[in-house]
Amino acid sequence: MEPGGAGERRRRLQGLRREAAEYYRGQGVPQRLEEALNALFPRRPADLYGEMANYFTKLSKVPVICKVVGRKVLDGVGLPTLEVEIHCTVKNYEKRICSIIVPSHFQIPDNALPETNEDDEKERNSSVNTAVKWVNESLDTMLRDLKPTDQCEVDKMLGEYFIRKVEEEKEIKKQDKAEDAEVTLVSCTSSATTLPGKKKAEKPGKKVSVVERMIPPAEPDEPVLCGSLAIGGTSLAIAKAGATISHVPLYLHIALLKHEQESPKEMTLPIPMFNLLNCEKNTSAKLKLVKEIMLVPPVHLSLEQGTQRVLDIQKEMVRLMDPPSKASTSQAADSKKGKAHSAGKKAPPQALKRVSHLGCLIIGCDHLEQLLLIIQTACDKIGLQLGTDMYLAINCAAHELMDYVKGKYETLTGTFKSPDEMVDMYVELINKFPFIIALIDPLRKEDQQQWNKICCALGSKCYLIAEDAARCISRLKTDQMINIPTCSGLVLKYINQTKVSDLIELTGHLDDQRQITILGSPDGESSDDSLVDLAVGLGARFIKLGGLLRGERVTKYNRLRAIEEELAKNRTLRQASLEFTAFAEESEPEKQLSDILPLPKQGLLPLQLSARPGGSQPALLPENSTLTWVVNVNFCTDFLKKKKI
Known part of the structure; x- marks a missing residue:
């Protein structure tokens, strides 16, 4: 050398x-x-x-976004929706990072007319096509050279872009109105033919107006901007890309964003709400009190154990409602007797051998108690007890029951109840069936006074959840939940212009207000499982994914099981809890006391449902009492210390 x-x-x-x-x-x-x-x-x-x-x-350079691609794809029911794909420059080479498919806000109507379906199909296609155009043209250029890990900056730019689009839409509508007004002035030739028509319409209208004063009118639906799907889809895709670049799961990336990059020591898995039955809406009648019945496993079970119990109950329900030996004879008897058969007798409901788009069985019934009793019978036959081994949640969808001509809810065909009578009915229902732990939309969001009453009466026994009032998440954030009634929590859905930052901010607000979050899936779901990671990362108490009879729903339950196994392996899995909050009758003393002594986030009554013998509540308070605040700071402090809350 x-x-x-x-x-x-x-x-x-x-x-x-x-x-x-x-x-x-x-x-x-x-x-x-x-x-x-x-x-x-x-x-x-x-x-x-x-x-x-x-x-x-x-x-090497920090990975940055180099291309955002949008394309039109099909969701789980074969309807068009949006896919967003993110490409980044990683170590100076362009690389495809991830893609997500977001569901649209369009609901799948029951027994809709062909004309309505055609209009919805045109509107859906227009919305998806516009969203694809936004992503491939404007958003692709706007987001280039941004870091995928900088979620706040990306969401800020997406929000500003959406606001500009809203303003452009308003200007277009103003111009259209001005043109229509000019055309109307020119074409208006005879007023004699229009005046009599107005007088005739006013006669029946007077009766309607008198009745409508008795109830708050329905709030108009929040308009959805065509193409807004691109905002939510791009925001979630960027979050998934940021998780991929950071080499962490999406749920952990969301949790880090929510907790300002502080890694949580433990994480709680959201409790699943399995759809068991979807109650059919007939064309000649309204919804008949209940839209969905869901099964909620106890918190001490693993997801695998809870899923198996749900499958066992579902199989037994099919056997009870549709016996193979009697299926043909019952159909023949129904065709002969017609409507008179169900009018006088309370025959058990029959399964229709059809699967809902939510992944559960579709069933027709006349009385809610029939369904509850048959579910109870199915559980008894396989050795399970409702109230201990399994619980129920009911989606009432009360906004679909209101008859605005009479000013009352039509709970059954020809049976009408006022909002106050609805509260009494639910109190009687929960007292009779204490294994029901959640009522979703038991009243319209406009019935604020009745929401207060039902929360005071049942808040310590079950969750009272608002779903219809939380359709537009961006509006909830800007209006600071002014229009939300008193309730135990909200069902949030990731649709339209919803951004990841919006969900983080809103769920943080709900946590501070001691309200629970339920992350729900829309009607037209896809096989994308990002919703599950969102629910885990945000710390949602429940997740509402549908039933176990459709592939796009089962995919999400499988993802939830995978996260559970990963958290258990890392010893960061914390067992969930079911805790109710007793609502005070007077709101002012509670506000005054909370200014002096902050209340715990999980509520004052830690009621473990698995400890309810026979479905009864633990005796921390009398059975039908409500919690009244005593403005005594020393007494409350001692009480909290003794209870270790």
């Missing part, structure tokens, strides 16, 4: 490093670098490869 050979090689190596560093800042590693290293070190040790790789990796 020549003297100074080692020093010469060292100098050449340093020169190559400098050259590579300069090239890395521009385009990439020189192609001759590997050849030079092989010539210098034909038998170099393995750790030198790692050292060189780490050295040059530090000199």
Whole structure:
């Protein structure tokens, strides 16, 4: 070996490093670098490869967004929706990072007319096509060179873009109205033919107006801007890309965003609400009090154990409602007797052998108690007890029951109840069937006074959830939940212009207000399972995914099981709890006391449902009492310390 050979090689190596560093800042590693290293070190040790790789990796650029692609795809029921794909520049090379499919806000109507379906199909196609155009043109250019990990900056730009689109839409509508007004003035020739028509319409209208004063009118639906799907889809896709770049699961990335990059020591899995039955709406009648019946497993069970119990109950329900030996005879009898058969007798409901788009059985019934009793019978036959081994949640969808001509809810065909009578009915229902732990939309969101009453009467026994009032998440954030009635929590759905930052902010607000979050899936779901990671990362108390009879729903339950196994393996899984909050009759003392003594986020009554013998509540308070605040700080402080809350 020549003297100074080692020093010469060292100098050449340093020169190559400098050259590579300069090239890395521009385009990439020189192609001759590997050849030079092989010539210098034909038998170099393995750790030198790692050292060189780490050295040059530090000199590479931070991954940035280089392309955003939008395309039109089909959801789980074959309807069009949006897919967003993110490409980033990683180590100076373009790379496809991830893609997500977001569901649309369009609901799948029951027994809709063909004309209505055609209009919805046109509107849906227009909305998806506009969203694809937004992503491929405006958003692709706007988001280039941004870091996918900078979610707040991305969502801010998406929000500003959406506001500009809203303003443009308003200007277009103003111009259209002005043109229509000019056309109307020119074409208006005879007023004698219109005036009599108005007088005739006013006669029946007077009766309606008198009745409508008795109830608050329905709030108009929040208009949905065509193409708004692009905002929510891009925001969620960026979040998934940020998780991929950071080499962490999406649920952990969401949790870090919510807790300002502080990693949570433990995470709680949301409790699943399994759809068991979807009650059919007949064309000649309204919804008949209940839209969905869901099964809620106890919190001490693993997801695998809870899913198996749900499957067992579902199989037994099919056997009870549709016996194979009597199926043909019952259909023949129904065709002969017609409507008179169900009018006088309370025959057990029959399964229709059809599966809802929500992934559960569709059933027709006349009385809610029939369904509850048959579910109870099915559980008894397989050795399960409702109230201990399984619980129920009911989606009442009361906004679909209101008859605005009479000013009352039509709970059954020809049976009408006022909002106050509805409260009494639910109190009687929960007292009779204490294994019901959640009522979703028991009243319209406009019946604020009745929501207060039902919360005071049943808040310590079950969750009273608002879903229809929480359709527009962006409006909830801007209006600071002014229009939300008193309730135990909200069902949130990731649709339209909803952004990840909006969900983080809103769920944080709900946590501060001691309200629970339920993340729900819309009607037209896809096989994308990002919703599950969102629910886990946001710390949702429940997740409402549908039933186990459709693939796009089962995919999400499988993802939930995978997260549960991962958290259990890392010893970061914290067991969920079912805790109700007793609502005070007077709101003012509660507000005054909370200013002095902040209340715990989980509520004052930690009621473990698995400890209810026979479905009764623990005796922390009398059975039908409500909690009244005593404005005594010392007494309350001692009480909280004794109870270790």
